Amino acid sequence: MKHTTIKDIAKHLNVSVSTVSRAFNDKYDIRPETRDLILETAKELGYSPNPIARKLVQQKSFNIGMIVPEFENSFFPQIIMGAQSVLHEHNYQVLVMQSNEDAETELSNARTLVGNMVDGLIISITSEDQNVEYYQELLQKKLPIVFFNRVPAELNTSKVLFDDYKWAFFATEHLINQGLKNIIHLAYPHNLSFAKDRIKGFKDAHKKYKLPEGKTITCGFTIEEGERIAEQLINNGEIPEAIFSSGDYSAIGVMKAFKRHGYKIPEDIRVVGFSESQLAQHVDPPLTSVSQPTDLMGQAAAELLLGQINNKGIIVPQTIVLNGRLNVRESSVKVI
């Protein structure tokens, strides 16, 4: 693809390239008529300034890179949209990449984005342990980075978090308050910091009510995983009074499996999910779930990043912890 360049226009009009450049950058002195003439012929010749060249000399792209583990579920897309809304207002474009839950891909995404000279990065990491050296390196080079939702503990930069501990606690309490004692928690793998926080919330709720520490089973993100765990429990004859799952999908899987085996929800087993997926209110029975303010999370991350950018890389690390809500639905309360 052959771009029309500033030179083509300069030649065409017998002016210098700097004059043409000025026509496109309001801040310089230029006679209005010359400017209009240039802008006009630019349109004729199908010219628009080449941002690559501009980036090279200005060392600034007005692009923000964003990396998320996946966007199959609506969780991350909603956050992306939240971030976009504030970034767009400030004339930044957002380039999105997904790591597919893979740390290596995440690293290569980051490199691509940095290669494109993004002015900042907003990242939700895949694994707590990997890639931190690279991010560390970027931060040392004064590249603004904000992490959200899944964040590396060691890195000293801004983060936007959800109060996983608190809401796992509340969700568990919601079940305990109904007189239930035998609750199982389906936890996410331990390399995710929020998984640990939720486990802690779950256990501390038990402590508060002087109950024996609840049982925890590690479980994946999918419906199938939830089904697998439930089948396992059924096989072992180990039927709990309630299940608090770290994700809606596994919670739905659990419900499916138990229903298939003739158990009634919520009569026989109560179920609570986490993250308020689109499915939650539409499954049968509707699933109680902790909803996280995805749009706010995106907005907060974007604002922290803009702050860093405008601070010329002087990073004042800030951590914002966002509140949630427990959407109580039929799956977790006995209908009277």
Place this chain on the structure above:
Amino acid sequence: MKHTTIKDIAKHLNVSVSTVSRAFNDKYDIRPETRDLILETAKELGYSPNPIARKLVQQKSFNIGMIVPEFENSFFPQIIMGAQSVLHEHNYQVLVMQSNEDAETELSNARTLVGNMVDGLIISITSEDQNVEYYQELLQKKLPIVFFNRVPAELNTSKVLFDDYKWAFFATEHLINQGLKNIIHLAYPHNLSFAKDRIKGFKDAHKKYKLPEGKTITCGFTIEEGERIAEQLINNGEIPEAIFSSGDYSAIGVMKAFKRHGYKIPEDIRVVGFSESQLAQHVDPPLTSVSQPTDLMGQAAAELLLGQINNKGIIVPQTIVLNGRLNVRESSVKVI
């Protein structure tokens, strides 16, 4: 952010910049020891080549831009992942942007991506009528573009489509074959080509069975829209035997509203959706829906694009039409 540059290394090692450059580009003659030395100090100094500069001189980025209307639902994300899988194999990175169903945003996305010197574009358009001149312009400049799912009729480039006509026909036939005569089609707005194709499929199925041409109502994409239309029908006392909706969400909305008013599905009204959303198999009753091969669509688009790129911009327009499947579930068949 201060990048370490090729010059820093050159100075550090008392060699010329071209030697350093060569160390990073295998194809040139360079003494292995010099190369290793350079690569080593590069690592020490935290240097990696600046792709922006490289792009500027090579006029090639190994980045592909992809624009989708939204990624809140899993439809487009799945296509993106399909495309990514083949593009990654060929060392291309994919930059994704979303137009939010807005033609202007779509245009600005395209400009950003072109500005980043992507080597090709994969687009699902928001509106058939807008932005075509710009895309036309890009194509004339030999920028490879492949459209998918929602494509502009006028543009002479490669496209990947779903056979909307055929599957709307089959879906309708599936209802007619059960002896139903009074079927209403919830159609998408007419500025989307596939909306028209589905309407035609719906009507032609009626023709085949010598039935009066079925009724069509224009409806949005959301659950709420489906509910609104259903409420309207109920208010008018106009209860059909079946509803064939152009989208799963509106179909689900329809079911919700009818259920709320005491109608039974499928006993009183049968419902068929389109696009096989994640929700389809989990709502109550499970929703019959036409599933589209999203992964294949992404892969096909990517392959067509790579073809164009490797053809050095000599575009041989191709249109691939993909097949689907009707997933029959409880919402559309009377249980015996």
Place this chain on the structure above:
DNA sequence: TTGTAAGCGTTATCAT
């Protein structure tokens, strides 16, 4: 095998 220098498309400083 290595160095020199031109060029990619801009912006920005310094003259004029």
Place this chain on the structure above:
DNA sequence: ATGATAACGCTTACAA
């Protein structure tokens, strides 16, 4: 108000 020109970081003839 406009023009020359260096610079951004890199690749690539061409020369040595």
